[in-house]
Amino acid sequence: xxxxxxxxxxxxxxxxxxxxxxxxxxxxxxxxxxxxxxxxxxxxxxxxxxxxxxxxxxxxxxxxxxxxxxxxxxxxxxxxxxxxxxxxxxxxxxxxxxxxxxxxxxxxxxxxxxxxxxxxxxxxxxxxxxxxxxxxxxxxxxxxxxxxxxxxxxxxxxxxxxxxxxxxxxxxxxxxxxxxxxxxxxxxxxxxxxxxxxxxxxxxxxxxxxxxxxxxxxxxxxxxxxxxxxxxxxxxxxxxxxxxxxxxxxxxxxxxxxxxxxxxxxxxxxxxxxxxxxxxxxxxxxxxxxxxxxxxxxxxxxxxxxxxxxxxxxxxxxxxxxxxxxxxxxxxxxxx
Amino acid sequence: xxxxxxxxxxxxxxxxxxxxxxxxxxxxxxxxxxxxxxxxxxxxxxxxxxxxxxxxxxxxxxxxxxxxxxxxxxxxxxxxxxxxxxxxxxxxxxxxxxxxxxxxxxxxxxxxxxxxxxxxxxxxxxxxxxxxxxxxxxxxxxxxxxxxxxxxxxxxxxxxxxxxxxxxxxxxxxxxxxxxxxxxxxxxxxxxxxxxxxxxxxxxxxxxxxxxxxxxxxxxxxxxxxxxxxxxxxxxxxxxxxxxxxxxxxxxxxxxxxxxxxxxxxxxxxxxxxxxxxxxxxxxxxxxxxxxxxxxxxxxxxxxxxxxxxxxxxxxxx
Numbered sequence: 181x182x183x184x185x186x187x188x189x190x191x192x193x194x195x196x197x198x199x200x201x202x203x204x205x206x207x208x209x210x211x212x213x214x215x216x217x218x219x220x221x222x223x224x225x226x227x228x229x230x231x232x233x234x235x236x237x238x239x240x241x242x243x244x245x246x247x248x249x250x251x252x253x254x255x256x257x258x259x260x261x262x263x264x265x266x267x268x269x270x271x272x273x274x275x276x277x278x279x280x281x282x283x284x285x286x287x288x289x290x291x292x293x294x295x296x297x298x299x300x301x302x303x304x305x306x307x308x309x310x311x312x313x314x315x316x317x318x319x320x321x322x323x324x325x326x327x328x329x330x331x332x333x334x335x336x337x338x339x340x341x342x343x344x345x346x347x348x349x350x351x352x353x354x355x356x357x358x359x360x361x362x363x364x365x366x367x368x369x370x371x372x373x374x375x376x377x378x379x380x381x382x383x384x385x386x387x388x389x390x391x392x393x394x395x396x397x398x399x400x401x402x403x404x405x406x407x408x409x410x411x412x413x414x415x416x417x418x419x420x421x422x423x424x425x426x427x428x429x430x431x432x433x434x435x436x437x438x439x440x441x442x443x444x445x446x447x448x449x450x451x452x453x454x455x456x457x458x459x460x461x462x463x464x465x466x467x468x469x470x471x472x473x474x475x476x477x478x479x480x481x482x483x484x485x486x487x488x489x490x491x492x493x494x495x496x497x498x499x500x501x502x503x504x505x506x507x508x509x510x511x512x513x514x515x516x
Numbered sequence: 517x518x519x520x521x522x523x524x525x526x527x528x529x530x531x532x533x534x535x536x537x538x539x540x541x542x543x544x545x546x547x548x549x550x551x552x553x554x555x556x557x558x559x560x561x562x563x564x565x566x567x568x569x570x571x572x573x574x575x576x577x578x579x580x581x582x583x584x585x586x587x588x589x590x591x592x593x594x595x596x597x598x599x600x601x602x603x604x605x606x607x608x609x610x611x612x613x614x615x616x617x618x619x620x621x622x623x624x625x626x627x628x629x630x631x632x633x634x635x636x637x638x639x640x641x642x643x644x645x646x647x648x649x650x651x652x653x654x655x656x657x658x659x660x661x662x663x664x665x666x667x668x669x670x671x672x673x674x675x676x677x678x679x680x681x682x683x684x685x686x687x688x689x690x691x692x693x694x695x696x697x698x699x700x701x702x703x704x705x706x707x708x709x710x711x712x713x714x715x716x717x718x719x720x721x722x723x724x725x726x727x728x729x730x731x732x733x734x735x736x737x738x739x740x741x742x743x744x745x746x747x748x749x750x751x752x753x754x755x756x757x758x759x760x761x762x763x764x765x766x767x768x769x770x771x772x773x774x775x776x777x778x779x780x781x782x783x784x785x786x787x788x789x790x791x792x793x794x795x796x797x798x799x800x801x802x803x804x805x806x807x808x809x810x811x812x813x814x815x816x817x818x819x820x821x822x823x824x825x826x827x828x829x830x831x832x833x834x
Contacts, residue, residue: 335682340788368584
């Protein structure tokens, strides 16, 4: 469905562009579905200022994005999991990663009558390991005084497809629980010991909505748009933090970006930090043969890193901290 | 005069025959192309699956864990999920489909109403899979969730109904699958009932059989091979069904006895993981695809053979 829809959009764009000026530059991008609404918003707003530049972003998943980028089928790729040095080596023209936005991964749940839920580190690791199976487990009750927790089985919802979201979430769980690291481990697709799986963030969101007693990990924006309650999680300093844009921003502010701009705050230490937040990356080639495309791409991404960040909060994303933006800008300037 | 016309005609015919018949050529090309494409698909799947076949062999089929990150690939849970969901779907659809087929083939109702009902049942086959999936999400999932919870509360000691009851479960997928294969069962077995020779029917009534005696004692046995073929073909369809099942079954790679637990199917596994797969995972998925093709092709061929055999056998009596 998505593919058909995006093909139609591309076709429509092509027809429209055919009628307008012929000296038009079209940029093709593909990849991660999590930041897709944000990139598409950039593309729209940017196109209003630069009617001669068309940007098509196909939201087909991080894995597909990296694949198409490596094969040189697109002008830029996008991935929730930053690509490894091995993957970069496979790209003939070389690759540069630029963090474009960030988001929190939240635990959305479906418990009739429970609107506030606090989960300690041991508890949410246990839930996803399948060792805590009931909502009225004493360990959950302990951190939720005054909340009436039902005698209901916990239904864990996870991703059935390979995904950057799963990668970041399992990386965090592996960092806080040695048992999780050993039994499940960190990967884009893992074998979950319990529960059910759906395809995409929307698939998991739907599973949580359909099943009372369900809990699943999704991007903040998806839970917020579907009005699903989100659990407050205990961070490294022992404080329960609600997933909000502020707490996500706090997490990112404490991150020190290395030179290759690849980092995961797998277990942030700050007192106000929400424990699971991540950047999502744009993948660019080191060199472009077409000067028009290069110019358009640089203008587009500069727009995204500066003015484009302003729309982040309304769409459920965390705006990039200033220091990150300047580092990204430097990386962007290195492209020829 | 007449002699020259005849020889002219002969010449014409000879000339006509010397040029290849375009229609024939087109038919040949089309039919050969179909076979070639099938062989090509088979070859492509096999060659892509080969690295996984070489590496995992039969352990792939008996393995119970599917963990791409650790290069562990076993499809037993998906094989069992595929078989279980199809069998349960048939358990539901068979009695229903056969009853409808009998009802529509005997003169219980005026022909016009029978035609209308038949049309509606066969229309079920034209509903897109994803629509069945959506319908399942909005109708069947809440029902299974609600009644499954009650069921697991009182019958939870039986492994089949062990809780907690998930809305997205083996049972949910099977119920929707049953509806999807209903037209296959109904249409083919109705044909079998209708084509039972009238002499058999009349003979039964002449001997004083009641309507039910005639149906159960004479018509049903005569049509039985057709009914078996219908069931096998429906089984084949249920096994290959992808979209609706992937939306409803919960896609879990774990083995479980409970009907109320999530499960997974081969087709669902492919649909979910292919886009994001790389390296050995692609080969492993191709191996799974190969198994699925062998299974569905085998079952469908069996169904066709039974259907042929029946048509031949009943063709003589009239």
